[in-house]
Amino acid sequence: ETGVTQTPRHLVMGMTNKKSLKCEQHLGHNAMYWYKQSAKKPLELMFVYNFKEQTENNSVPSRFSPECPNSSHLFLHLHTLQPEDSALYLCASSQGAGGPDTQYFGPGTRLTVL
Amino acid sequence: AQSVTQLDSQVPVFEEAPVELRCNYSSSVSVYLFWYVQYPNQGLQLLLKYLSGSTLVKGINGFEAEFNKSQTSFHLRKPSVHISDTAEYFCAVTILTGGGNKLTFGTGTQLKVEL
Numbered sequence: 369e370t371g372v373t374q375t376p377r378h379l380v381m382g383m384t385n386k387k388s389l390k391c392e393q394h395l396g397h398n399a400m401y402w403y404k405q406s407a408k409k410p411l412e413l414m415f416v417y418n419f420k421e422q423t424e425n426n427s428v429p430s431r432f433s434p435e436c437p438n439s440s441h442l443f444l445h446l447h448t449l450q451p452e453d454s455a456l457y458l459c460a461s462s463q464g465a466g467g468p469d470t471q472y473f474g475p476g477t478r479l480t481v482l
Numbered sequence: 483a484q485s486v487t488q489l490d491s492q493v494p495v496f497e498e499a500p501v502e503l504r505c506n507y508s509s510s511v512s513v514y515l516f517w518y519v520q521y522p523n524q525g526l527q528l529l530l531k532y533l534s535g536s537t538l539v540k541g542i543n544g545f546e547a548e549f550n551k552s553q554t555s556f557h558l559r560k561p562s563v564h565i566s567d568t569a570e571y572f573c574a575v576t577i578l579t580g581g582g583n584k585l586t587f588g589t590g591t592q593l594k595v596e597l
Contacts, residue, residue, distance in 0.1 A: 372525070399583075410486075411526075411572070411587040424584065427514055458525055468514035468533055468583060473525035 370394055371476065372474035374459050380480045381449065389444040389477045391459030399464030400442040402434060405456040417442060419463045449481045484509040488588035495563055496596055503558040503591045505547075505573030515556040516574045516585070517573055526572065532556060543567065566583050568595045 372393045381387050393400065402414040416424035417436040431453075433445040442459055456476045463469040487506045495501045499563040505515060514533050530541025537549040547558045556573060570590045576583045 374525075408589070410589050411585075413584060413586075416528065416584065460526075462583060468531075470528050471583060471585060472518075473501075473527070475523070475525045 372459060372461055372472050374474035374477050376455075376477060377475065378478045380482065381446070382482050383451070384448060385449075386445070386447040388398075388446065389457055389479075391442040391444075391457075391471070391474055392430050393440055393442075393461035393474075395461055395472060397461040397463055397472075399462045399469075400436060400439070401460040401462075402442065402444055403458040403460065405458055405476070411458070414444075446479075449479075451481050454471075454479055454481045484511075484513070484586050486573050486575050486586055486588035488573055488591050490591050491589065492592045492594065494594045494596060497565055498539055498562050501559065501563050501567075501593065503571050503573075503593065505556045505558065505588060507554055507556060507573070507575045509575055509577065511577055514576045514583075515547075515549060516576070517541065517545070517556075517558050518572045518574060519543075520570045520572065520589075520590075522569075529549050529558070529571070562591070563595050565595050565597070567593060569593060 375390045399418045404412045414428045415434045420436050435443040458476045459474045460471040461473045485508050489504045516530040516531045520526050530539045532539045532549045540546045545560050572590045573588045574585045576585045
């Protein structure tokens with residue numbers, strides 16, 4: 369595998385379910401990101417991790433819980449979601465050296481909450 | 483605070499015609515600007531970026547953009563488009579935080595190339 373991979377690519381869940389999204393980067397980067405992409409809205413930055421430490425939480429509801437066990441893996445744990453949480457969730461990574469480095473995106477997980 | 487405005491939500495154009503996708507930004511500090519492209523069912527791919535130096539930036543697939551500080555713009559251009567350029571294009575601006583970039587995106591412009 370190369371670049372940034374995300375699994376699953378599609379997920380349908382009920383409001384009472386618990387599920388997790390997985391992201392893996394094979395680029396040797398140190399920073400990882402979660403974004404939410406909803407129709408007709410700009411991409412919203414949710415979380416930033418740098419060297420496994422969370423450096424940004426953009427006022428995301430607690431029903432979204434990120435986890436970064438190492439610099440290559442990032443998870444987004446989901447529980448008791450709402451229908452308005454249906455969106456494309458994108459993971460990205462970057463060098464994380466402190467400069468304006470390029471973010472590389474995965475293909476996303478299309479989430480539908482019933 | 484920083485923000486990005488993409489004035490056109492959709493731009494239809496015929497194949498081999500030139501195209502310009504508009505992007506304006508606002509930021510109170512030094513900016514770094516990016517254009518990303520998203521093909522259907524895919525993530526975002528970097529087209530080009532402006533960090534410093536020459537205001538005319540060339541990217542992949544024949545795209546270029548010009549940074550205009552006085553007009554706070556970073557418009558994307560291509561002299562002759564192809565059907566395969568049909569996609570959504572996002573302009574983004576970043577400021578540097580304590581670790582990692584904090585990208586702020588525009589709402590995107592859907593480019594539709596027709597025969």
